Amino acid sequence: MSRSPSLPDQPTLDLDPEMGPDERLAALEDHFAEVTRVHQELTSQLDAARDRQSDLREEVDKLQRENEALKTSSLYLATVEEIADDEVVLKQHGNNQEVLTDVSPRLADKLEAGDRVAINDSFAIQTVLDTEKDARAQAMEIDSSPSVTYADIGGLDSQITEVREAVEDPLTNPEVFDTVGIEPPTGVLLHGPPGTGKTMLARAVANQTDATFIKMAGSELVQKFIGEGARLVRDLFELAEERQPAIIFIDEIDAIASKRTESKTSGDAEVQRTMMQLLSEMDGFDQRGDISIIAATNRFDMLDRAILRPGRFDRLIEVPEPNDEGRTEILRIHTREMSLDDDVELAALADTTEGYTGAELESLSTEAGMFAIRDDRTQVRMVDFEDAMEKIDRDDDTAGTPIAFH
């Protein structure tokens, strides 16, 4: 920046009262000449300043245009694989091309293997992306205090006991395992038909142990976040470590851990990488502290047996469709807030709803309530449940599946 020229001094007029008229006139003329000179000097300084202002404005416009151009030029995503002095090995997303590139000292200190970065055409790293902001937040559901309790789950008493032993005790009472000298189970796998309460069980155990519940759906990992699966699995475990005590819940684990198929398409390779990442996270699991991992599947037959080995999902808990007694209990839970007429007999309803899952019994109760409302009543009668069942059976017939209203 050039220094601005100093302003001329303000002229002053000193009129001595002793002065005669000629002297006063001469002094006034001198003062006028001085004021005129200062005025001219200031005018030329002002002109110079205006010229400079317009030069600077042009420069600002040019810089702004360059800035915009830089911002709008497309960048590619890559993951840092290795860091060596001033060079890094990057793997570009999408084409998986690996490149060795220089890294500026400004970024070198910030980078870690596994970071996601934005790179330009010449593979120079422009920014390090904040993982928390992107896919991680979208792919995981995080509930720091789930509200489901064991009392909200019907007909799964033995499963609740097993889950408590396998997940709750190691979190709340780890010394018992030390004293007895056994390793607590690493992962628990809940398997059974859809809508039978597997997610509820996992949420309830998180509630009971004051743990953060972190859910990730296996199907989303491979369908929605293509190319990101392995990375998200690593993020999932990192996040659990940050938030411990935590329960990691992987729903539909079959999507990332099914038996290997014959085809060798790139999609399969991606699923395979995601599963390998999961296995390696689980194998390094015992140093992790207060984290439990629960997975769920309704395709147990499809699972790759590698995930069931000791130290992985080594505790299997079957969550079946509810029996008669279970159905009564589930109906009781889902109608406890409803205003029921005396003629409603839950045990009789349970008798006629063989094959219904918990989710279906919940829908049945809601549907019965809708029939009462349509009939302008505040109390739900047995006939509403019967109508609801008929409607549901009708809907199923049109859907072409036995019972399907999840």
Ligand SMILES: Nc1ncnc2c1ncn2[C@@H]1O[C@H](COP(=O)(O)OP(=O)(O)OP(=O)(O)O)[C@@H](O)[C@H]1O
């Ligand atoms: N045993 C049960 N007791 C009470 N309610 C249940 C039970 N099972 C299911 N429900 C009801 O059905 C809903 C869905 O259940 P949940 O999500 O736990 O099933 P899921 O087995 O995890 O199903 P999916 O395999 O489709 O994920 C629950 O929110 C709950 O209202």
